[in-house]
Amino acid sequence: MSTAIVAFGGNALVTDAEHDSIPQQYDTVSRTVGPLIDMVEQGWKLVVSHGNGPQVGFILRRSELAQGEVDPVPVDYAVADTQGAIGYMFVKALRNELARRGLSRPVVALVTHSVVSVDDPAFTNPTKPVGSFLTEDRARALANSLCWTIAEDAGRGWRRTVASPRPTTILETDVIRQLLDGGAIVVAVGGGGIPVALEPDGTVVGVEAVVDKDIASGLLAHELGAELLLIPTGVARVAIGFGTPAETWLDTITVDQARDYIASGQFGKGSMEPKVEAVADFVATTPGSVGVIGAAEEIPAILAGTSGTRIVGDAPGPTNE
Structure with missing residues (x-):
């Protein structure tokens, strides 16, 4: 099982x-x-x-x-x-x-x-978005009055940020x-x-x-x-060049490809990047495993292999549709 x-x-x-x-x-x-x-x-x-x-x-x-x-x-x-x-x-x-x-x-x-680790550099650079999405003016007003750190979150609005150290x-x-x-x-x-x-x-x-x-x-x-790490999200597949004329939706990619895309800044820091990073790290360190990112409403299709972006350890077939 x-x-x-x-x-x-x-x-x-x-x-x-x-x-x-x-x-x-x-x-x-x-x-x-x-x-x-x-x-x-x-x-x-x-x-x-x-x-x-x-x-x-x-x-x-x-x-x-x-x-x-x-x-x-x-x-x-x-x-x-x-x-x-x-x-x-x-x-x-x-x-x-x-x-x-x-x-x-x-x-x-x-x-x-x-x-x-209390020495994690994340404590000096709070990047984890929490709370509601705000307008920039509202976020800056709250940051000034409450000593928040804030950041724009993947084009969806501004949010408070807190430290997000890596678990060991x-x-x-x-x-x-x-x-x-x-x-x-x-x-x-x-x-x-x-x-x-x-x-x-x-x-x-x-x-x-x-x-x-x-x-x-x-x-x-x-x-x-x-054997499986499945991360449901708001889109059917992961994209590179998201929101640009070069936007490409990915079907199956290798761990190395995923890490190259991360290094080149293809994914939103507070949204898609940690998902791709988590799946790539899991697949790289867990023999025989697979990781998939896809739409929450398409879990049956993801399990059937007809939806989602799969990250695998070996060289796949075509990398996009």
Whole structure:
């Protein structure tokens, strides 16, 4: 039985500024789980991961607005809050879909920690977008009043940015493996995992940052020895020259090709680049694996090999359509 990690983005749960309430986010989650249960019925061991960029930003903003009444929420605790809330959404939606099909399967959302280094250069260059998309004027006003760092996010608007160190290991990998072997569907590394640093005596200390969920999901997939890393996103395939007359949609590429495209700046820093990087790293370090990036609504076609961009370790056939 093969293992798959399916990594949803936090932005995928917030379709636009008019649909960001918690009930609306749950409705979005509930529409995504059918293909996941299809995978389980096909025999896959399944880990579901999720981003939290908008949601952790919402928590931090609420904390800032309420700072005269209650103590502020540290970033690592905000990540933990999103693991609980979004994990609850996925567990409820997955359980309900199983029940509708007359199936019984344990579904578990696991609090997950990603180990990072406090010396990671990311702490001096905050690049991880969180929260809502804003106009440039609004973002700059908030940056001035609240000491935020901000950045333009892939042509979609301006957002707050926080540090995003690279994870070195996932603390709960062995537990996740045991749960999978026991037949459970596992929701894990939510929001990239709660960032922690390991002390010399083995204790952990929370770190105020947000780990990229694609990089963390790829790391977990490698540590589990998974056969598939699938990253659903808002487009059917990855493109080079995106938005230009030379735009080319990619079908199958090698790890080396993916890394060349990253080096030449073909992908958005806060959007597609970490997805391609995560899949390439996973495939390069995990023999016999494949990684795919594609549209969330096309998961069945992705599994059938007729949609998505596949990143493989060996030389493929044609690289575009």
